[in-house]
Amino acid sequence: MAETPARNGSATLFSPFRMGKFDLSHRVVLAPMTRCRALNGIPGAALAKYYTQRSTDGGFLISEGTSISATAAGFPHVPGIYTEEQVQAWKTVVDAVHAKGSVIFCQLWHVGRASHQVYQPDGMPPISSTSKPISKRWRILLPDGSYGTYPSPRALQTHEIEDVVEHYRQAALNAIRAGFDGIEIHSAHGYLLDQFLKDGINDRTDQYGGCLSNRSRFLLKVVHAVVSAIGAYRVGVRISPAIDHLDAMDSDPLKLGLHVVDQLNKLQQKISGKLSYVHVTQPRYTAYGQTESGRPGSEDAEAEFMRSLRRAYEGTFICSGGFTRELGMQVIENGDANLVSYGRLFIANPDLAMRFKLNAPLNKYVRKTFYTQDPVVGYTDYPYFGSLSRL
Numbered sequence: 001m002a003e004t005p006a007r008n009g010s011a012t013l014f015s016p017f018r019m020g021k022f023d024l025s026h027r028v029v030l031a032p033m034t035r036c037r038a039l040n041g042i043p044g045a046a047l048a049k050y051y052t053q054r055s056t057d058g059g060f061l062i063s064e065g066t067s068i069s070a071t072a073a074g075f076p077h078v079p080g081i082y083t084e085e086q087v088q089a090w091k092t093v094v095d096a097v098h099a100k101g102s103v104i105f106c107q108l109w110h111v112g113r114a115s116h117q118v119y120q121p122d123g124m125p126p127i128s129s130t131s132k133p134i135s136k137r138w139r140i141l142l143p144d145g146s147y148g149t150y151p152s153p154r155a156l157q158t159h160e161i162e163d164v165v166e167h168y169r170q171a172a173l174n175a176i177r178a179g180f181d182g183i184e185i186h187s188a189h190g191y192l193l194d195q196f197l198k199d200g201i202n203d204r205t206d207q208y209g210g211c212l213s214n215r216s217r218f219l220l221k222v223v224h225a226v227v228s229a230i231g232a233y234r235v236g237v238r239i240s241p242a243i244d245h246l247d248a249m250d251s252d253p254l255k256l257g258l259h260v261v262d263q264l265n266k267l268q269q270k271i272s273g274k275l276s277y278v279h280v281t282q283p284r285y286t287a288y289g290q291t292e293s294g295r296p297g298s299e300d301a302e303a304e305f306m307r308s309l310r311r312a313y314e315g316t317f318i319c320s321g322g323f324t325r326e327l328g329m330q331v332i333e334n335g336d337a338n339l340v341s342y343g344r345l346f347i348a349n350p351d352l353a354m355r356f357k358l359n360a361p362l363n364k365y366v367r368k369t370f371y372t373q374d375p376v377v378g379y380t381d382y383p384y385f386g387s388l389s390r391l
Contacts, residue, residue: 013328014357016058017338019316020233020276022103022181024339025058027332028353031320031341032062032107032184032238036141036371037379038079041067042086046375047079048093053350053380057101062184062236062279062341065109065191068171069164071127072192073119074111076143077373081106081171087178094179105236105276106175107184108168108226112192113153114246116140127160128153129196129218130203134246141371158206161218164192169225172235182234182276185222187260189281190246193219197239197256200249212259220263223275232273236318237264242283242305253283254305261312274315279341282306282321307336325356351384360385 017024030051037046051061067073067080080086090106097104113128120126134150142148156164172183187193195201196218202209208217219237227235241250241257250256261278268274283302310317319331320341328340346352348365355362369378 011332011335013325013332013340014353015332019060019103019339020274022060022276023058024060024103025056026353026357027339028059028328028356029318029320029339029341030054030059030061030346031343032064032186033343033347034064034075034078034371035347035379036075036077036373037375039077039373041073041078041080041083043079043089043093044375045092046379048096049380051093051104052096052100054346054352055097055100055102055104056353059100059102059353060339061097061102061104063104063106063180065107065111065186066171066175068108068110069167070121071115071124072110072167074115074126074191075119075141075371078109081108081174081178082167087174090175090178090180098179103181105182105184105234106178106180107186107238108171108175109186110164110167110192112195113150114140114191115153116142116148116151118142125151125154127156127164128192128201129155129208130201131155132201132203134190138246155204158208161208161221165218165221165225168222169229172226172230176230176234182236183226183230184236184238184279185219185226186238187219187222188238188240188279189243190248193222194240194248197241197260198248198250199256200251201247212256215256216260216263219260220267223264223267227267227271227275232268232271232275235275236277236279237275238279238281240281241309242302243281254308257305257309258312261309265312265314268314277316277318277339278309278313279318279320280306280309282319282323284322303336306331310336325359328356347378348382349385350380350382355385358385 014026115126117123133152139147175183242253316338318339319337331337344365348363
């Protein structure tokens with residue numbers, strides 16, 4: 001049976017939690033965030049410093065989106081995990097994080113149509129579930145710092161999908177060789193796997209299009225392949241059924257989310273083992289978040305959406321998307337999540353867990369430095385609270 005959330009006044013963001021085989025000392029998770037500091041796709045000293053700054057003894061970190069192949073990138077200077085040089089470079093980062101006592105997963109990423117010919121081998125079109133481009137409402141960051149429009153992608157042929165599944169499997173093996181404790185499959189936010197899940201994008205007529213079971217087939221193949229390669233306890237899955245980022249809209253987000261969760265539950269029952277977690281983005285993190293304007297919709301309806309997925313999933317549930325300290329405390333206390341991941345607040349506050357515990361003031365983040373290549377400014381130069389740097 002699915003776990004039913006229950007109010008638990010004794011649990012807080014600072015309570016320990018056992019996530020599968022990993023003992024965590026608190027529940028404040030570093031969310032995966034693209035930062036564009038891995039020059040030429042190679043993680044270097046700047047990344048090692050950035051992640052160790054945000055490490056705590058018993059803390060949990062999820063890496064930025066990490067390309068699984070040469071066709072996977074859609075931002076400048078994002079790290080990869082598909083060459084030996086990248087694997088060896090990640091080892092230095094992971095070793096530094098482990099020295100601080102943290103657990104770290106690598107987020108495996110393919111952006112699909114959210115790319116551009118400039119990022120593709122031989123200037124080829126990016127791949128997707130469809131040949132429809134992302135609308136001009138959205139702009140892509142190019143290597144020279146300018147913004148361009150998304151090109152028309154090439155819909156993957158049916159037989160090619162197995163090749164991409166293999167890229168995920170090999171990337172997972174590479175991540176474990178690099179020392180990561182596990183991986184997160186990025187199936188959210190309008191990127192490749194989400195482009196198959198969402199009926200607002202997927203217009204295929206083969207076995208990967210149409211009904212929910214077909215649209216989820218690609219993701220489930222990836223999950224099966226990765227679980228078989230490295231073990232279920234090392235695998236997390238991120239989904240965002242209600243998020244419209246990069247035109248990723250679905251006609252029935254709750255039905256989609258419940259279907260994916262049900263399939264993951266069935267996989268767990270089949271293998272008699274649990275995935276590490278499911279990571280779901282709160283509906284409030286929608287396109288309006290790009291401008292940080294007032295949030296639309298009903299808070300109660302959004303909370304019930306997340307609660308429905310949390311009730312359905314038989315395992316560890318991570319939520320993310322615009323959480324504050326107070327909102328994080330609330331979802332943990334109410335049993336609506338086991339862990340909460342933080343993005344922008346963690347960018348500006350390397351000691352976020354400590355600040356939350358002390359209820360200390362927070363540094364403000366500077367959005368214009370999110371995606372620059374500077375190894376220090378806006379990356380590793382945010383100050384700690386006083387002299388405290390450990391939880």
